[in-house]
Amino acid sequence: MTLSIVAVVLGLIVLVWSADRFVEGAAAVAKNLGMAPLVIGMVIIGFGTSAPEMVVSALASSQGNPALALGNAYGSNITNIALVLGLTAVLAPIAVQSGVIKRELPVLIAITLLTAAFLWDYQITAIEAWVLLAIFAIYMGWSIWLGKNSSDDSLAAEFTQEVDANPMSMKPAVIWLIIGLVLLVVSSRALVWGAVNIATALGVSDLVIGLTVVAIGTSLPELASAIAATRKNEHDLALGNVIGSNMFNTLAVVGIAGAIHPIDLEPLVLSRDWVAMAGLTLLLLLFSLRVNRLGRINRVHGVTFLVLYVAYTVYLISTGFTPALTS
DSSP: OHHHHHHHHHHHHHHHHHHHHHHHHHHHHHHHTTOOHHHIIIIIIHHHHHHHHHHHHHHHHHTTOHHHHHHHHHHHHHIIIIIIIHHHHHHSOEEEOOHHHHHHHHHHHHHHHHHHHHHTTTEEOHHHHHHHHHHHHHHHHHHHHHHHHOTTSHHHHHHHHHHHTSOOOHHHHHHHHHHHHHHHHHHHHHHHHHHHHHHHHHTOOHHHHIIIIIHHHHTHHHHHHHHHHHHTTOHHHHHHHHHHHHHHIIIIIHHHHHHHSOEEOOTHIIIIIIHHHHHHHHHHHHHHOOTTSOEEEOHHHHHHHHHHHHHHHHHHHHHHOSOOOOO
């Protein structure tokens, strides 16, 4: 048990550090190749900040623990909105100006609602997983088109400022990209191994460990980037990173895990975890979009998110001590 806890803690530390190096390297490579700042932000940085979830979930599924992969994805979505945005908004209200964000939020709502149809029979089959990946490919194409045609958007200006703040030539960028990727894989293996052992020792399902410990750990890059962006008055960047990460988690992370190994679900995934994820996403939409005036996620909204996160976590723990599903 002690060794498993050490593996989880060290795995999370290295995971967060390597994800940051991976993002910096990938963004610098893209800039050196002449990509538009908004494309770099929405696609490259989107991949980078979701890389921990992707690698952890792929490894968990390949090792016969797909429920941990699903818990990681949905738990990260819940954590990103309720904890990351909640804490960020309490520290400094988040102004919402970007037209790109206002277009992406309804899309995230639609995709979240679509996943309910896949969860209805308490299983995500290989076919459903490939459908999610196909939608993800379409979303990527749409993001690239938006990135090339929304150069005057406030989000584009913030991405330009962020990319220009960390100049790096091609050679060190490629080196950091490779180092970050290798360490992502190594730390993810340690994290998955430790998390599964802890789940077994505590008598909880892989899903619950994925929704709590692993989800919080893999959401740390989003938390760090959101707080840093808000402190620099890059409000759209803070919100855009969360929305992009949730889109990647819902489509790519679950899609990759399900394509590797079909996911059998506990009934509470739909009635507890999906409801929490969908409800928080809808609440984010309501807080962010205002008719004919600037949207703003204020401190009251932030406190609301944090209270809901605590309530969800308490309910999760109270209902989570059930025998793990046999994969």
